[in-house]
Every structure is written in structure tokens, then in C-alpha cells.
Amino acid sequence: MENREFQSVLRTIESKIGIQCANYKPDYLQRRIQSRMRMNKMDSYPEYNSKLISDTNEQEALRNALTINVTKFWRDREVFDLIKREVIPEIKRRKQRIRIWSAGCATGEEPYTLALMCHEAKVLYPDVQITIFASDIDREALKKAEMGIYQKKALENLSEPQIRRHFEEQDDGSYQVKQHLKDLVKFSRHDLMSGRTVTQYLDVILCRNVTIYFTEKQKDELARLFAPALSEGGYYVMGKTEYMGRDVEHLYDPFNSIQKIYRKKSA
Numbered sequence: 001m002e003n004r005e006f007q008s009v010l011r012t013i014e015s016k017i018g019i020q021c022a023n024y025k026p027d028y029l030q031r032r033i034q035s036r037m038r039m040n041k042m043d044s045y046p047e048y049n050s051k052l053i054s055d056t057n058e059q060e061a062l063r064n065a066l067t068i069n070v071t072k073f074w075r076d077r078e079v080f081d082l083i084k085r086e087v088i089p090e091i092k093r094r095k096q097r098i099r100i101w102s103a104g105c106a107t108g109e110e111p112y113t114l115a116l117m118c119h120e121a122k123v124l125y126p127d128v129q130i131t132i133f134a135s136d137i138d139r140e141a142l143k144k145a146e147m148g149i150y151q152k153k154a155l156e157n158l159s160e161p162q163i164r165r166h167f168e169e170q171d172d173g174s175y176q177v178k179q180h181l182k183d184l185v186k187f188s189r190h191d192l193m194s195g196r197t198v199t200q201y202l203d204v205i206l207c208r209n210v211t212i213y214f215t216e217k218q219k220d221e222l223a224r225l226f227a228p229a230l231s232e233g234g235y236y237v238m239g240k241t242e243y244m245g246r247d248v249e250h251l252y253d254p255f256n257s258i259q260k261i262y263r264k265k266s267a
């Protein structure tokens, strides 16, 4: 009975919030939904489902709870160091246009870290053109990302000269990303479960700390989706705690197993 009631909530999530529940781990969905139920002082799924059907604020709150946007500048710094030290120079030796996709970019810290890093690298290589595509399913997170306004605390991983060079202090003490970095990033709303990528001919795809909520099947689907969207020799960067599934590992070669960087296998 309870399971049928739970399934009704999932159907409401699909129709009202537009998230495909079948691709997320059931435990994960249950925990998030129950946490919203507790906030609403409810303990039955039918009661919560009625609220969810009619209350757009609750739809918004549950959507936020399901798409946790935790992120930060230079999250897992070693990965960015490796991208800067080995990946970008390797691509640069082969081509002058570098296309990167930050898939599941949340509030923008990841693509702006890449932009900042590439901007600094571009100073070394003035003839390279870099485009960073950044996407997320969550419209609110994307809005914040596009604004590019952060509290000083969020910039703790940046040096003072980097902050001065790449951010504009606002009257209220927050900091906005400067236009030269914004110009490198193209934001768009995109559902990683749609079976499509935002673009093709990519040199690097970062999809970090997104698939932790996905089923094994859906994780493998993503690895299958990304391979043809990468150019020859392109890189797929996963989150530190994520791993390549057995059924899809033939599509990639490990580039750095500790930092979870893989390379598309040559045809």
C-alpha cells in the first residue's frame, strides 16, 4: 500500500516538477521526500501528494531538495591542477579551439573555476579559443550562475590577486564575476536524462558529483551518451567518489584513476 502511495508521489514529481524519477535511486528519492514531509509536519504520502499537486511553493521546495546544488570554487583542487597542467596543454598541442562542458554546473562555481583557470592559461597561449558550456536542470541554480554573484566566503579558495582580477566588489560586500570570465561561459538548462548532450565535438566533459543520485543504469547511459559527444582523444572527468561502470569502461581509457579522469578510446 505504502509503495503504491509513494509511486503516486513520484508520478506527481514527474508531471509537476519534470524530474524523471525512474533514473534516480529509490532510497535517495525517499529520503528527500520524507525530509520535505517532516518540514510540512506530515507523515502520510497521500497527504503530502495532495499538497504537492496544488502547491507550487512546495513543488519548488521539493525540486530544490532533489537537485542539491552543493558546490564550490576549486572543489577538489587537484583535479583542476591536473586539467591545467596536463589536459589543457595536451589539447592545445592538437587544436586551437577548446570546448569544455560542465554538466550539472549548479550555481556556476565549477564553470567559473574553469573559466578563471583557462583565462590564466590563455594568457600563456593567446591563440587559443576556449568555450565553456555549462548546464543544469535547476533553473534557480542557473539563474544564480548567470548572475555570478557570490559572498566573500565562497571565494575562500581564491587568492586575493585572483579575486581582484576576476571579480567586482558590489556595494553590499558581495562579489560579481567580471565580464571577461562570463564571456567564456555559455549557460543553458539541460536535463542529463534527456538522452541528448548540449553540444558535440567536446574536448572535456566534467560531470562531477551529479550521478551520485542516479541509478547504475542511468550512470552507464550517461557514459554512453558522452563518448560520441567527445572529439577524438576527449576527456571525461567524473566526481572523486564516482566510478566508471563495468558495462561502459570499454568506451574510455583511464587517464588518471585517482582524479577520475578518463579519455575516450580511439575508434
Ligand SMILES: C[S@@+](CC[C@H](N)C(=O)[O-])C[C@H]1O[C@@H](n2cnc3c(N)ncnc32)[C@H](O)[C@@H]1O
Pocket: 067, 068, 069, 070, 071, 072, 075, 103, 104, 105, 106, 107, 110, 135, 136, 137, 138, 141, 190, 191, 192, 193, 207, 208, 209, 210, 239
Ligand atoms: C552537487 S551539484 C554538483 C555541482 C558541480 N558539478 C560540482 O561538482 O561542484 C549536482 C547538480 O546536479 C544537478 N542535476 C541533478 N540531476 C540533474 C539532471 N537530471 N540533469 C542536469 N543536472 C542535474 C543538480 O541540479 C545540481 O545542481
